[in-house]
Amino acid sequence: MTSPAAGQAGDGNPLRDAQDRRLPRIAGPSGLVIFGVTGDLSRKKLMPAVYDLANRGLLPPGFSLVGFARRDWQHEDFADVVHEAVKEHARTPFREEVWQQLAQGMRFVPGVFDDDTAFDTLKTTIEELDKARGTGGNFAYYLSVPPKFFPTVVQQLKKHGLSDAPEGSWRRAVVEKPFGHDLTSAQELNEVIHGVFRASQVFRIDHYLGKETVQNILALRFANTMFEPLWNRSYVDHVQITMAEDIGIGGRAGYYDGIGSARDVIQNHLLQLLALTAMEEPSSFDAKALVTEKLKVLNAVRLPADLGKHTVRGQYTAGWQGGQKVLGYLEEEGISPKSKTDTYAAIKLEIDNRRWAGVPFYLRTGKRLGRRVTEIAVVFQRAPYSPFDTTDTQELGQNALVIRVQPDEGVTIRFGSKVPGTSMEIRDVTMDFAYGESFTESSPEAYERLILDVLLGDANLFPRHQEVERSWEILDPIEEHWERHGKPEPYTAGTWGPKAADEMLARDGRSWRRP
Known part of the structure; x- marks a missing residue:
């Protein structure tokens, strides 16, 4: 019988045993x-x-x-x-x-x-x-x-x-999920559950953490010396974390209305991705060490002083998507025409520690956007000095490392390269790693990994209650600000969100990536 501790060291492969990476992790009687x-x-x-x-x-x-x-x-x-x-x-x-x-x-x-x-x-x-x-x-x-x-x-x-x-x-x-709808409800929920089950018996599902590409964030950072020395404020200009959906709410009106994009996605998925991207190297890859480092990051997150300028919420209106006419949110079945629920949310956060001080993290999510994509883009600073003429590099952007979580799992690196020819012309190119092309076996679906981990007692990929509550502490002031000020800005279905979201980055001299 495989012990509950099997696999806790973790190598990112859900089919391998921690004691012998060549062997599958098999659940015991259960x-x-x-x-x-x-x-x-x-x-x-x-x-x-x-x-x-x-x-x-x-x-x-x-x-x-x-x-x-x-x-x-x-x-x-x-x-x-x-x-x-x-x-x-x-x-x-x-x-x-x-x-x-x-x-x-x-x-x-x-x-x-x-x-x-x-x-x-x-x-x-x-x-x-x-x-x-x-x-x-x-x-x-x-x-x-x-x-x-x-x-x-x-x-x-x-x-x-x-x-x-x-x-x-x-x-x-x-x-x-959802683990409550604000800090108070999350604390009440945790109190009820922990009144029956010990903390070590409770597994909170965030299915994004079961995705192979999310786990690869840790491998990319800590198994490769070429990236980690640059992973700090001295080289990184900013980080963008995006989860975009091209669908509407479907038949989820009863759940979604009153919850919205920020509570549904930013509080859990995107803040977890932020923590994994920004955390320090853990002492090991067991659950306790991972939670310790993620909590350090979440506790260091600072909200912008002006929430009006550095947070945005939107609501999709009717438009065209995939060649079809689609309804606006207020026209969806079961939605009140007076609803102020956000179907788009974007926020700017900073992390007050030595590694990330002064580096903004931009998080955005929304429905009825241009395409379905989830990615983490680490955008690097421009070279402090360039010997090239501006005409040589007019198309050159900033170097970026992009981790694609879905749908085309992989990693892309963007950098400048000389265009073939006799003149010195520099242009952006990309170097791409795709899971489907590099590995013969397909990645297990996230719920496969997570259910197996539950049966094995391996809690590495499950948020603890402290993470959940701290995430609500970050989001609650934003939700309270939105509740007091106006309503979501409309954006046309099939676009990339409200104009205010572009303006939010433009104030910082930046722009959103177009995935």
Whole structure:
């Protein structure tokens, strides 16, 4: 059996064991209970990820999957739902023998979250699986439910003795974002969860941290001597972190309205990317050392003095995207015509420490933008002296290292090079590394990595409650400022956001990258 500590040293490859990098990290006897198993996240991500892990040989033969939801289903009905999700969304080929072995451990418990009888049934189901499948009392509870139900579910788990593991076994809670909607609610939520589960038992999912390219930030910085000496205020002019989506809100009006882009993306994904980009080298790559260094960065983050000039919020209006006419946010089904929810947010932050003092970090995110892309662009200062005539370098920009998180995972370096010919003409060129071209095996989907880490007890890629609360401390003053001042600036769908966002950087003599 692979111990829970396996893989904690981490090499960035989710399929390798920390003790022997040539061996796969395989979960020991265990099971997974998914609350909210009928939702989109479960159907499109969680259930396919479980199958893909099994197909890669990373789950034990007796692995068990239990669904909990308000449906009048039998075990066979649940297996049919999982089968359909796997056939539609799994990334690995479908193999009947793998499916049959996995399906034997599938169970379904009907009920609502405050139903004592349902939780008694869940307890009986887990005990039966321990005997029939050899799960060893090891179960993770995945709360794929809205945050308002977290307290009810965790209290029910405690009430029915499901949070306490038998001797020599473990129980863990997996919590999906959002982790509250402000600092106060996040603290209340953490207090409820930690009243039932120890901090080491709680795994907060930020699926961006499971992406291979995000993990590669650490490898890029700390395994290569060519980058780290330049990774500071002496050479870096500024950093841009972008998460752009070309889609609207889809059917998420009930969740999204009143939340907005800043709370949905900046508070978690983008501040985590900032922390990984700016952190000092950790003493090791275990969870405690990583959290320590990320927290140092987050605690050093400083908001701009003038929030009106250095933060922007926007809201998309009708336009054309992908050759199709699309609705504006206020025209979307379920959205109030008076809504002030932001669908675009951009902020400027600085980090008060020796490495980054005076280097601005620009974070932006939005829906209905020019294209779907997530990237981190480290833009370097211009050369202090150039022997070339201005006519030789009129097209020359600043050197930049761009980490592409999605969709075309990889790294691009932009630098100046001489154009072939007899004259000295310098022009920007790019040198590109793409995961798909350099590695024969495809990167596992983020949820594969994260679910496997939960089963192994490896907390490296999961934000701790201190990070969550500090991120809200950063964002709350911005949200409060926006609440007091006007409404979001409109921008046309298919563009790159409101004019004020360009003006924000122009005041600093800079401009946004066009990915």
